[in-house]
Amino acid sequence: MEHIELFFKSIFIDNMVFATFLGMCSYLAVSKKVSTAVGLGAAVIFVLAITVPLNWLLDQYLLQPGALTWLGEEFADYDLSFLSFIMFIATIATMVQLVEIVVEKFSPALYNSLGIFLPLIAVNCAILGGSLFMQSREIATLGLALNYGVSSGIGWFLAILAIAAIREKIRYSNVPPALRGLGITFIITGLMAIGFMSFGGMLTGGDEEAPVEETTVKVEEPQKDSEQEKVVANNIKVNE
Template sequence: MEYVLIIISAIFVNNIVLAKFLGVCPFFGVSTKVETSIGMTGAVTFVMVIATIVTYLIQHYVLIPYKIEYMQTISFILVIASLVQLVEIILKKVSPALYQALGIFLPLITTNCAVLGVAILAATTDGYGLIESVVFAIANAVGFGLALIIFAGLREHLDLIDVPNGMKGVPIAFVVAGLLALAFMGFTGIA
């Protein structure tokens, strides 16, 4: 039951992009086509889950026992940056097809604040053990993917409709994202 609550809350109620504003850059950057946004979602899910596990272990077995919690920001971002590199190298060797699909998105993930944000949230939320953290990371990745893919679908339609000149392109995309966020607010009552 507790896991269900974490999942519902992370995907719908506190959606990482539309309610917590994490990962907004890729949300606008790669959401012009549904296909690319699916690729990005795959890459983010992959890195987010691994990064959350590793940073969770660092937080609870290194930073807290040695009382150096102030090193959190530096150590987490270093872990994520090297993890992205590692994932890139391994994927290239093990699964060239997957590497082709995710390839261009991987370097971008280092500066995706959703990954660092989820890692920090999972490591610092009271009562989250390793399993809860992993569930939390997966749910957030799904929430990110859901928002990204819905938004990409909407944007493909935006190209075809008649928009006032000044609103063309980015401004109308923001307004649409706002309306999407408004729709997601409807889930607030659930949890």
């Protein structure tokens, strides 16, 4: 249940673009065509799916205070958390370089259409934000870290795919001159953010009904007449 909740919350409620506005530069620049948006979105999913679990392992077994206890008790007091940014960025840059090599090898057309934005994934704040959010939310297991990386990438992919499809359609719409270009794109992005975050009411369960406590009412039985009262009552009847 925890994996399912994290998966859908990362896609819709905590979407990288619509909730935290991370990765907006690539989101706006590469969303003019659906084909390029799909390619970049798939690359972001791959990079997040690899870097978030790797950075989770680095954080758990190297960077956190006391994480080096597996090397021996003399390393228990070491704290390398100040190296988090450097280690995370190094991991991300390595994976992005791998993605660039693979895309250039198997899809030269996509590589040329993405241009400078493919290597710029290394400095995409959405990629680094995924690892930092993983760290700040104290994700407990490697499986949850992988789940968070994949779901965050899917959320970013859906965002750029949706805006690219809309921007292709509004080319033929009668948009006011003052709003053409980025103006109407920002307005549409805001409306899409409202739509995505509205899923919060569906994924957040309703208040659990408080258990009804059964109350028992004790009915006191009328006290019996004492022996003396019975004797008095009998004497009154005899006298009558």
